[in-house]
Amino acid sequence: MAAVDETLQDGELLRVAADHATARVPRAAPHDRAGDLRAGLAGLLVECADDIAVLKGDQLVGLLPIERLLAAPADTPVEAIMDPDPPTVPPGEAQERAAWEMVRRGESSLAVVGEDGRFVGLIPPHRMLAVLLAEHDEDLARIGGYLASTAGARIAAEEPVGRRLWHRLPWLLIGLIGAMLSAVIVGSFEEQLAQNVLLAFFVPAVVYMADAVGTQTEAVLIRGLSVGIHIRQVIRREILTGLIVGLLVGGAFVPFCLLGWGEADLAVAVGLALVASCSVATVVAMTLPMLFHRLGHDPAFGSGPLATVIQDLLSIVVYFAVAVPIAT
Known part of the structure; x- marks a missing residue:
């Protein structure tokens, strides 16, 4: 999976949950013991360790936050401390809705699961932060009515005067036409x-x-x-x-x-x-x-x-x- 700074392609942020998920996360089985799992994490190269994916085969059965794992006694089974009902989204879920689901549930990570229950990966918090920031910039640009993309919103601060006029004048002309019509209405x-x-x-x-x-x-x-x-x-x-x-x-x-x-x-x-x-x-x-x-x-x-x-x-x-x- 690509890193967060590679989620921009051709100036546009990738649009669905699967584009932001990574399979390079810690994994465990429900019967694993907390002490053994902690020992197994040492030296493990992962992209994000905020949550451990608890799997039965390739099926997601829960998420274990790293803070719960660190605080649990060594002989505690994973299934006793995991979240058995973590938030999940399908691979094709829109990125903004995926971010909203993570915020609504108050989780560090968001699991992406296929229709057959197969675990696809976790969306790390830093990727969702990038999504929220990009969506915020894009929404502000669109509410302003002059740009249609996040990349455009970032470029707008540095573009030359000619392009600034090209982006803004059409919308301002609509406003001018409206002002003319309002003058006609009041005059009537x-x-x-x-x-x-x-x-x-x-x-x-x-x-x-x-x-x-x-x-x-x-x-x-x-x-x-x-x-x-x-x-x-x-x-x-x-x-x-x-x-x-x-x-x-x-x-x-x-x-x-x-x-x-x-x-x-x-x-x-x-x-x-x-x-x-x-x-x-x-x-x-x-x-x-x-x-x-x-x-x-x-x-x-x-x-x-x-x-x-x-x-x-x-x-x-x-x-x-x-x-x-x-x-x-």
Whole structure:
């Protein structure tokens, strides 16, 4: 097996659990004694000795952490101190999900086991640390919406100005188009704004709150998808959360507007618009990652400027659609 610094090939991190597993680990049988096993480890060349793989033939039956082995009396059988139900993943498991399983179970190593129960190897902690670091860099790059790979994220800090512009301008142009469309939408309500100019005061607040709610929903959904949580497990709770957040934000705004401007119609209009825009933003924030996921693309792209533009435009439309009939 390759060492951890060799897990990068052609600038991309290997993607499945088997790519990070090593068979060069200490092994024992369930009936072995702790003292004999400790003596046998002396002079043994292995890649990682955090855990001992306990096998019956080629079948994994448990993992023995090295600290338990060192503390056990010499005549203690391995099966008495091993973990008989260690975390395991199949060879084709995605590396990020494998890392999450190791963290969730609190183990030093993660066993890779075939469908027939055959022991493939252990994923050492230093390799999983490399995976988590690379996935973190990649997710940050993708959330930023300008790069699609971990290698690209690392290169971005050193690339020349021309390539920086090439990576960023397309996404910024999408934002510019969205800004132009928002100007057109606001301009179409010129007469209504002339009747009550206060309506224009609260456009930034409604847009910001919708963006904030949408960003939180996207983060929760994408994080869940990355560790294998099914969308159906979160969709109803996120929709309900978005509605409740909208009600709380809208309810908090009404007395503020009444105290500041003394117009009950305006306060109610903007409060209702906040409820509607936060709810719509939640739906949009779930729709884009779900769509990317179904199309086989990384759903983190849905957290970029495209989602922001759509949420901003819909927030403005919803705001004027709700507020104008009430406040003018």
